[in-house]
Amino acid sequence: MDAGADTLQKALQVNLDPRWYGTIAEIGAGQEVARWFFRAGGAAGTVAKSMSAYDMAVSDAVYGKSDRYVSKGRLQAMLDHEFELNLDRLSEARGDETAFFAFADTVVARSYRGGNECHGWMGVKFQSHPRDEASQVIVHVRMLDDEAALQQEALGVVGVNLLHAAFFQHHEPERLVESLLDRLTTGRIEIDMIELQGIEFRSVDNRLIALKLVQLGLSGAAMFGPDRQVLQPSEVLRKRAILVERGSFRPPTVVNIDMLEAAGEKFAEDPAVAGRDVLVLTELTMANLRAGGDAVDRRDFLARADLLAACGMTVLISDFAAYHRLAAYLSWRTDGRIGMVMGVPSLHDLFDEASYSALPGGILEGFGRLLKNDLQLFVYPMLRDGEVVTVDTVHVAEELQPLYDYLARRGSFVALDNYKPDYLPILSRDVLKRIPTDDESWEAMVPPAVSGLIRKRGFFGFQRDR
DSSP: OOOHHHHHHHHHHHHHHHHEEEEEESSSSSSSHHHHHHHSGGGTTEEEEEEOOSSSHHHHHHHHOSOSSSSSHHHHHHHHHHHHHHHHHHHHHHTTTTTTEEEEEEEOOOOSSSSOOOOEEEEEESSSSSOOOOOEEOOOOOOOOHHHHHHHHHHHHHHHHHHHHHHOOOOOOHHHHHGTTTEEEEETTTEEEEEEEEGGGGOOHHHHHHHHHHTTTTTTTEEEETTEEEOEEEEEEEEEEEEEOOOOOOOHHHHHHHHHHHHHHHHTTTTTTTSSOEEEEEEEEEEHHHTTTSOOHHHHHHHHHHHHTTTTTTEEEEEOOSSHHHHHHHHOOOSSOOEEEEEEEHHHHHHHGGGGGTTTTTHHHHHHHHGGGGGGEEEEEEETTTTOTTTTOOOOGGGGGGHHHHHHTTEEEEEEEEEETTTOOOOHHHHHTTSSSGGGGGGGGGGHHHHHHHHHGGGGGTTTTT
């Protein structure tokens, strides 16, 4: 079955169900979603009103003024306005048998000149039963087709998928997420944020939904803040200087925090960072979360997420095993300086030629991609056999030492000589081994907020009844 026929069937299924009735409002890229419901037939039973508000003055008059028209704030204003209008106008006449909804999107597709970011916000606010409280699904999409017409087509399919999933799969949030790209590919559409709210999703942790996006390949990365709220990466990263530390954070230790603080001091000395808002990120990779298997332990993931939140950290989940892919992702979304924080062992691993086998240019191409735009690696020392190993004393394979020396001379590596020496013997894996035992020395190896939460929640095998 082709995509058109399948999408048309979804639209028809919605149209033939007498429960839902509401509004479809779209700004930019045409009436792509509404079009499917009208084509399918029977739309009079579903669509109370469809509208476009291309003119900014018209849009402002309907939904209020906005600094940015393609934004989450604008989408929320559209959803709230249209949903309330339906309740005000139609509740008395048909509220006992109708579940009302409002669908909206605000999108910018490829312009005639090209070169612009092609993305948009899309959402549905709906009742799952008549007279019920509202639930809501919001997504951020990036259109990857080269032609505007293809982008519009893909947008329409996603919109139908979203409405259909909200109505028929809201009780299975993960299935809802999986169905968003039905009859599409990740080469056409990327969904890098989804947020589920309201009574039908009261037990949903949106951090798990963010993880699901990356697991499914719907996005290369997802992000959430210390308040547990999911974030749209492009909006958060835009124009900021970025300092990112990759780790297992199982659990976060005082070393992890010291690495970021020491790097932050050095990072701030860069004239290109002066006057910029600096965003500090802690990154968890899917490879780390899978720990060599196919599945992710959700309880383990949420434990790490909660502990990082307790440290006030913004978390990035990515499927970028290679550092240069992380660098490309960040540099595409900000024109600010980027710094990566790592320990000496990670720096040493970067000089493993086998890890660059997928690149035609091998290790040289890998470092070229990683270190362009003056990206720097902020390197924390390590303790080996009682000796402190720093950027200046690292030794790599003999044939690669000239490359290492060259990169060091050009300033690609920044030695974190402002570290706390007492922290060097601390290793996450040692802390993890001690937590389930009677050895309480681990508590001094993690921030107080981390030890308190581990004890309170029984993370990593800690016995709360001890």
